[in-house]
Amino acid sequence: MHISSLRIRNFRNFLSSNFEFKKGVNTILGENGSGKTNALFALRLLLDESLPRSITNLRDSDFCRNLGNWKGHWIVISVDFDELSPHEGCQMLKHDAGHMDGSEKGTLTYYFRPCLKIRQALFEANGNAALAQQTIDEISIEDYEPVFSGRANADFLCDDTYRDLVGDFQNFVFPDPDNKDFKAYGVKLSPLHEEVSFTFVKALRDVVADLKSYRNSPLIALLKGLEADISEKDSENITTLVSDINNAISELDEIRQVSSGIQDTLHKTVGYTFSPIIDIESSLPSELDKLLQKLSLTVGDNYVDGYSGDLNELSLGGANLIYVALKLLEYERKQEADKAAQFLVIEEPEAHIHTHIQKTLFESHTINKTQVFLSTHSAHISSVAKISEVNILGLNENIVEVFQPSNNLNSTECSRIERYLNATRSTLLFAKGVMLVEGEAELILIPALVKKVLGLSLDELGISLISMDSAFFEHISNLFHPDRIRKNCAIITDLDVSIEPLPDDEADDNNYQNLCRNSQKSGVIRKGKLDEHTKDNDYISAFYANHTFEVDFVGADNSIEIKEVLPSIYQQKASIDKSIGLLEDSEVRIYGKEILRLADKVGKGWLSLLTSEKVTSQTHIPSYILDAIAFSCGYKLAPKILYKMCCYRLSNPMPVLEDEDKPIQFFTDNNLNIDSCIDEFEKQCPDDDLSYLIRLLDR
Incomplete structure (x- = not known):
């Protein structure tokens, strides 16, 4: 059951x-x-x-x-x-x-x-x-x-x-x-408490007292009734040994002297008439069932041979781990006739269990008769949880929604998603919104852009940025659906439109043009598949760089950031000057070819890392990325967040406004009216990236 x-x-x-x-x-x-x-x-x-x-x-x-x-x-x-x-x-x-x-x-x-x-x-x-x-x-x-x-x-x-x-x-x-x-x-x-076994392990619980308690210890529960499994011969031998030990201890001269001393003191104090008879005896129970209840746990160390100490020497996490393991074993060994079912409820096991143990504790343990319920915000636990056994809580404007991410997914799809989550420890199940990107370049540079330009991190916006091979886009985005996780998932990828003018006749292509044409064909196919995949699902949408992430970044008037990176790539001034000249060209076939050459030379990820160090509040975020951010947020951002962004923009250099043209005084005079300040920012700074984002939102 x-x-x-x-x-x-x-x-x-x-x-x-x-x-x-x-x-x-x-x-x-x-x-x-x-x-x-x-x-x-x-x-x-x-x-x-x-x-x-x-x-x-x-x-x-x-x-x-x-x-x-x-x-x-x-x-x-x-x-x-x-x-x-x-x-x-x-x-x-x-x-x-x-x-x-x-x-x-x-x-x-x-x-x-x-x-x-x-x-x-x-x-x-x-x-x-x-x-x-x-x-x-x-x-x-x-x-x-x-x-x-x-x-x-x-x-x-x-x-x-x-x-x-x-x-x-x-x-x-x-x-x-x-x-x-x-x-x-x-x-x-x-x-119906008597019909089931139910154990709750709360977060931050100190279980050492329970482990030592006769009433609550799962070890005691495991030992109860064990005497019936011990042979009669062994039982008799143990009983004889315990009786001999009790007698030997009680007859020790040192023990007898203490006993006599207590008796003499009582006689002197209250006299012989009112004095009780006192004796000191060893009282280890000779009955096997009672003797077994006297057993206790000791703990050792894998790195110190032969050492075994008291439970108090354990860390809280170690004690919690032993408690959970004992409880699982206790439930698994109970006879089915005892209870209709066993339930073990563990609140946030990550509170005191190491991340590696979180992953393996429930992944490796074969649970046959016990139903376990975990609550967690640990990516280590969620990454090994089968999505068919997961309920996700999502907050949407103070209303909690419960999502079952495997609804109407076949077993093959579920297995693929579970393997991905296991391999990546992804946080996508926890986010308010998700953006999927296909490379380390986007994974490194987009967070830096958002933080430097808008003043808040993606985490503060509740967005998880997840990098994966584009082949996984359709599988992972399947999680976001009216039947499953009702949160928005933006897919960011490249159209790969050729930066080089192409002949009408494909046969006239040179090698470079042929390479550009093939990339463009792949982009058309990619867009067709993603558009088909997303067309009937309001929770996923694809957003495309017209060319590539790197080319569109420079095309958004960001050549200065790349130029500042060049000294980290070249040592010779002539090479730097040549690259600067190409990057400053207004034609995409020129600057596009140069940025792709630089990315190929040092690697896309490394170029993005170098560029992220040069990003400022005057950098431009490509519009398709802002589109994806707005979608991932469900086209809603709290007014306080937008106001904070506006204040950040006004207090830092902006690419389209001088300080004297900023509506700073309006914000000072109307700081209690957040919405009017946001409206004024959009009015006075219509060409700013933040104004573009504000216009995308439902306000």
Whole structure:
């Protein structure tokens, strides 16, 4: 049995969200503040016995802020189970939560809803908007009740269903609470904590105390019942040895002297009548089951032979690692009859586990009977997670969306994407937007351009820049789709239009023209494939350099940056002067050929690295790159970000304006009106790169 989905309505930052899970290890990815902890807590509300009973009485702050007025609304959290087999461990869970359609599916639901009195009052106010609103306004959190139910088949994520079963808050129409639709709401029951094993390992947790605790240690749980597997002969030998050890210790003269000393002191203090009889004895239990519980873990070092120390000597990360490993082993060794299922929930394992161990801990461990849930923002964990077992949280204007990146992808596509992520440790799953480029030149220079020209990094804009072979573009961009990750992905590549005029007749080409023509043909084919790939998907789009990245960079009036790099390439002044003359030429066939020659001479990546050191606020960003940035941001940037960019531009040299022409005074006089400042910047600096970007955005 395993959890197949988690559905959350109106809880914290989840307005209406669905998580899909598989057997084995499931990963919840998300940036800070996206709701990973809230998702795990929703799961715990239903299944975690360690939570205090009172925790199910939520607070008004637990309602989703996007609701506006929370009063009268319900919080609904449901887990769906699959493979509820009839074996002994699942029988009670199947009876309470299993659907009655003969399938092996079941549902457990938690409702936090107004009590019957309030629901009845809302129903009686139907058709009377004023009375209904008054009833809603008078609701307090004390009027709410937590309810658990099994077998509910209503999908409260559906707005129509929510209106029918909870209420229509716009038209003030509410259902009759006496009409108990057990099929929709489910059958009321007590929490099913006893039917499953559930362990939560929170972030930054110090587990040393748990490892030493008789009640909480997974080692103790593993040792329980082990005496039955030990032969009778070995058991008798151990019992005899322990008894002999106890006697030997107790009869030591030094021990007897301490015992006599205590007894004599008591006699002198309270007299013989009131003095208890005192003795000191070794009390190692001779019963094998009790003796096994006395065993403890010691830790050694791979680099120091023969040394073994106490758990307190471990780092927090080492202790966490041992705890997780023991817990996995404990669950794997449990008999199926004990519990219907075992769940291990680990919050941000990267908090105290080394990155290499993060990658291998769950990749290498074969998990048969335990379903594991991880929350993480670690690229090392996400890179080995199967995308079919990943849920991605995305923040979109304070609304959390949950994405399943493998939806409607075949297994071959999934495998290719997983291999790529494993090889690159890519951060593309975490970004608000993505730009795919095909070379190290773009990967090095574009971030420098954005930072120096706009004053903010791509990271600050929430954009991940990912370099890959163009052959991967279609495969990786498949992740971004209405059915999968609903974030924008821009593909940046070259059209390779020939910089050299070409004869009408291909047969008249010289060798150089033939090379240019073949590149141009490849560019046409590339564009055709990408345009076809992106045409029906609003979440991906391709942006093209007319020629190549290097040629279009110089063509954007950036020859000065390349000229400043030349002393790092040539030592002879004559070579530098010759190259400068070619780069300053106005014809693309001249400056284009020269920049491509320089890139070929030192390597595209190295040339970009040298150029990135010369980029300033007066450098121009090629327009197609600005187009890609705007698309990756979803054509939306917060006004505060745009305002910060405007201030940066005005406080640094600009290529098209002298200081006396800048609207600096307007910004000083209107610094509380951000939008008007942005508008004024665009008006006074119409030819600036930032103004071009602003015009692309939806404001």
